[in-house]
Amino acid sequence: MTDDSNNHNPYFVAQKQIKACADILELEASAREVLLRPMREFHVNFPVRMDDGTIKVFEGFRVQYNDAKGPTKGGIRFHPDETIDTVRALAAWMTWKCSLLDLPLGGGKGGVVCNPKELSQQELERISRAYIKAIGQFISPTKDIPAPDVYTNPQIMAWMMDEYSSIVGNNQFGVITGKPLPLGGSPGRADATARGGMFTLREAAREIGLDLSKATMAIQGYGNAGCYAAHLAESMFGSKIVAVCDSRGAVGCKDGICVPKLTHHKQTYFFVAGCEGTEDVSDQSLMEMDVDVLVLAALEGVLTEKNADRVKARIIVELANGPTTPEADDILFRKGIHVIPDFLCNAGGVTVSYFEMVQNAYMYYWKEKEVHEKLDAKMTRAYHEVSDTAKRFDINMRQAAYVVAVERVVEAMKLRGWI
Ligand code: GLU
Numbered sequence: 001m002t003d004d005s006n007n008h009n010p011y012f013v014a015q016k017q018i019k020a021c022a023d024i025l026e027l028e029a030s031a032r033e034v035l036l037r038p039m040r041e042f043h044v045n046f047p048v049r050m051d052d053g054t055i056k057v058f059e060g061f062r063v064q065y066n067d068a069k070g071p072t073k074g075g076i077r078f079h080p081d082e083t084i085d086t087v088r089a090l091a092a093w094m095t096w097k098c099s100l101l102d103l104p105l106g107g108g109k110g111g112v113v114c115n116p117k118e119l120s121q122q123e124l125e126r127i128s129r130a131y132i133k134a135i136g137q138f139i140s141p142t143k144d145i146p147a148p149d150v151y152t153n154p155q156i157m158a159w160m161m162d163e164y165s166s167i168v169g170n171n172q173f174g175v176i177t178g179k180p181l182p183l184g185g186s187p188g189r190a191d192a193t194a195r196g197g198m199f200t201l202r203e204a205a206r207e208i209g210l211d212l213s214k215a216t217m218a219i220q221g222y223g224n225a226g227c228y229a230a231h232l233a234e235s236m237f238g239s240k241i242v243a244v245c246d247s248r249g250a251v252g253c254k255d256g257i258c259v260p261k262l263t264h265h266k267q268t269y270f271f272v273a274g275c276e277g278t279e280d281v282s283d284q285s286l287m288e289m290d291v292d293v294l295v296l297a298a299l300e301g302v303l304t305e306k307n308a309d310r311v312k313a314r315i316i317v318e319l320a321n322g323p324t325t326p327e328a329d330d331i332l333f334r335k336g337i338h339v340i341p342d343f344l345c346n347a348g349g350v351t352v353s354y355f356e357m358v359q360n361a362y363m364y365y366w367k368e369k370e371v372h373e374k375l376d377a378k379m380t381r382a383y384h385e386v387s388d389t390a391k392r393f394d395i396n397m398r399q400a401a402y403v404v405a406v407e408r409v410v411e412a413m414k415l416r417g418w419i
Helices: 010-025 029-035 084-100 121-138 154-168 192-208 224-237 259-269 283-287 326-334 348-362 368-393 397-416
Strands: 040-049 055-066 072-078 106-112 144-148 216-220 240-246 249-252 279-281 293-296 315-318 338-340
Touching: 010 029, 010 084, 010 326, 010 397, 029 397, 040 084, 040 121, 055 072, 055 084, 055 121, 055 144, 072 084, 072 121, 072 154, 072 348, 084 106, 084 348, 084 368, 084 397, 106 121, 106 144, 121 154, 144 154, 144 348, 192 224, 192 315, 192 338, 192 348, 192 368, 216 224, 216 283, 224 240, 224 259, 224 293, 240 259, 240 283, 249 283, 326 338, 338 397, 348 368, 368 397
Parallel strands: 072 106, 072 144, 216 240, 216 293, 293 315, 315 338
Antiparallel strands: 040 055, 055 106, 240 249, 249 279
16 A cells, blocks of 8 residues: 555545554554444445436445544535545544544545536435435434535535435434524534634644734635635734635735635636736645645645645645645644644534534524634634644644544543443
């Protein structure tokens, strides 16, 4: 397992990270064995009628990685390149994420191999419902609770919740999170991933003495997380966004991009390229720009041993899951770049999802301000637990996040008598 393709396989990366953490914690063999593999996974193939009347069979997955600390929790991705190994890795990362934030939840993830950009709304709805029909018996508000992820959104969550409710015969708002507000969604869920990441950025900047009101920022990815990050970095700190890219191209402006204009352009054309007041830049040069903060808000595996050495940012904000390989981590640590690791940095999404579950269970809803305050408290506490652990063991921030998260999962497994 040493060739390049394996090095970049997310599941291989996730396992490598777990092994390194197990070494630091000197874990016994039984704990390692359990932590290295998902506890359960489901592979489904389901037929969907397309708009032209033909039937197409779609492939989907749901992985329940570890439920020692509670029901498994994690998003569903709709992506043409989805693989079981990607979903396994993402489910593992959800396990550490929920544990790190001290949520009473385990980790899971789902995926459907499809390209939403080529599907009509009706086809998207039929795929969403058919996927839930296929995995319906394996999820429930106390077993496994899905949520949005790459290319899925609140409307898709609403269809999925409705389908599940039809299957069980009563309203089950708590089976899925990230729902629209009128259907039991939580205030503050839409921008929770980015907002949580900004709280950790605030703490990191304080620690290294970076004044965010004068900071420049480049953002890789302009979907839900990247777009909200741009708006929040500007409104919360007054930082200047100097470059942004998405899957179709990259744009920049030395004096700062007008963020509302860029978001309007993206909403109109579905890409950032060509936005008025910006010039084209290459995706690669965006990652290597001389900025204070680099936000990674797209997909996994974008910072590797091939480009990590050229990164100039002082802080890396990992809003995406798994954007940095272990080889790149070593390089960034040597260079003294402060990485806020993914399952700490982007945990705001699942934290507000957990708040949504609590509100659904009580049928009593909080104000947005209350959600923001509770989220801030949880993110700030987790940030300092990780940062203190990194200093104590002289390890990088990702290894420190692993140490805190894995220790709690192991403790839960021991108390349950599993290992
Ligand atoms: N998909 C998000 C994540 O990767 C949120 C998961 C959730 O809310 O359950 O953290």
